[in-house]
Amino acid sequence: MTRRTPPSTPGAGARLSPAIAARAPTTGLTRRDLLRLGPAAAAAVAAGCSPRAPRDSGHVGIGGAIVGASHQTGHRLREGGLPEPRTTRDVGVVILGGGMAGLSAAWKLAKSGFDDFALLELEEDAGGNARWGQNEVSAYPWGAHYLPVPPVEAPAVRELLDEMGLVQAYGPDDEPIYDPRHLCHAPQERVFIDGEWHEGLSARDLLDPEGTGGVAVLAEFEAQVSAYQNYRDAQGRRAFALPVAASTTDAEILALDDMSMREYFDRAGWASERLRWYVDYCCRDDYGCTLETTSAWAGWHYFCSRPLNGEYLTWPEGNGRIVRHLMDRVGDHVRAGMLVYRLRSTSGDDHGSLAGVEADVLDAATDTPVRYRARRAIYALPRFTAGHVIEGYPPSDPGANAFTYCPWMVANLTVDRLPDGAAWDNVLYDSPSLGYVVATHQNLRVTPGPSVLTYYRPLSIPNPEVARTWMLEQRWDDWVSVIFADLAQAHPDIESLVRHVDVMLWGHAMIRPVPGFVWGEARRRAMDPHGAIRFAHSDMSGISLFEEAQYHGVRAAEAVMHDLGHAHPSSL
Secondary structure, X not given: OOOOOOOOOOOOOOOOOHHHHHOHHHHOOOHHHHHHHOHHHHHHHHOOOXXXXXXXXXXXXXXXXXXXXXXXXXXXXXXXXXXXXXXXXEEEEEEEOOOXXXXXXXXXXXXXXXXXXXXXXXXXXXXXXXXXXXXXXXXXXXOOOEEEOOOOOOHHHHXXXXXXXXXXXXXXXOOEEEOXXXXXXXXXXXXXXXXXXXXXXXXXXXXXXXXXXXXXXXXXXXXXXXXXXXXXXXXXXXXXOOXXXXXXXXHHHHHHHHOEHHHHHHHHOOOOHHHHHHHHHHHHHHHXXXXXXXXXXXXXXXXXXXXXXXXXXXXXOOOHHHHHHHHHHHHHHEEOOEEEEEEEEEOOOOOOOOOEEEEEEEEOOOOEEEEEEEXXXXXXXXXXXXXXXXXXOXXXXXXXXXXXXXXXXXXXXXXXXXXXXXXXXXXXXXXXXOOEEEOOHHHOOOOOOOEEEEEEEEOOOOOHHHHXXXXXXXXXXXXXXXXXXXXXXXXOOHHHHEEEEEEEXXXXXXXXXXXXXXXXXXXXXOOOOEOOEEEOXXXXXXXXXXXXXXXHHHHHHHHHHHHOOOOOOOOO
């Protein structure tokens, strides 16, 4: 998740017969939905049964499970009826949520000498979309698995990477020089197309079979990329920057948010099937959206916010390496397994009550409620939870439903050996998946051996609620069958290589930058404080990237320190 490959390829989905597609309404799925969800949905519909119907998996000798926290714990927010706490704890600042935004807020507080804070996280492991796992073979990611070298507009990211020891020196232009051991090694990418693997993930290479027409369209596309990259407004701001807050607010650029990327292509007359596939893949890669559901502003942001030939930092555990560092800095302040079910502003009283907030929390391990009283709160949870948690929120906000999320399935396959010729990132043309990355790619060992393949599949249908429901109904063997059917196109022997498959389901993995959202009123209002509560999450940017999560975490930490009169240097 947030698999940001350099400009390259997109995916269209498995093909279904008209007979199968016609039966889609029995599951609440349209034909287009089935195309996006792939063979599992088609098989369930073709069989005329519920996706939960029992079936013989046939995956003999392969272990594994659906892993991760129970969705039922988080769903208790919607059910209500949680008890009143009898225990109270006082703290200066309480951070709700231990994803990258919450951890970044904690990092900035600790780095500024502000130690009176607690971070409350629902899961047993912090990190959010950057969570990671490990087995006897390797560490591996459960979500984000790399970080592009940050641009000048992201000083907080550069500060963090320097602190992590990843910067070897600074060049004459004061640009950081990164340790090459952590930059992605060759071969970086390949795509399976026309029945064979091709090194690289180049749009130009993909378009060659289409002849001069496709090449002409690509030239126009690349010219537009260059124009947007070179764009500067009167204040010197780029058209598309990281973080989003550093981007221009010129009307001609913001107008791109009012149309989809597909509409942009249609208006430009760019009919090349492979170029559309490529851009669709990129949109699913970064946003979990398709060409049809991605705002054109977000689509162009993918290509223009970073250099086309920029380098990428990656590790076996992906961005879990960043989580490990942050936890080393702030782990003593983290309280795991904590479900925050009520947050309210307080004015204080004559009996010692703190002015600020009260956070009622359920310790999931003991089913015991506790109340945290704090002077300020940083709400670093996804935006869709706010209405369930914060009393009196949103205050007559008609845009609350504007925040929609793509569900994802991520699987880690432990293999006895790598598929032949494996690169770091391996993509299948015309697949509903994003392919797989190799956890051991950076090891540089002479003799290849066992490895872990991390397989990514966004459920990118227009109605994410339908996709979420369908996803949670699937069993482990359903997902394994889906994965093998997909990868067998390029690796007919894939099942014989695999010894273990673990699957993680992300119900609300990524905010969807649908047309009108990134620069719409709902997203902008979401950053406004609510009493003593500051908000921090990549949701606040409308795109789910590490750089955005960190920016909002640091921004919120600096705001609460300002509120509380704690002097600190800015990282922004």
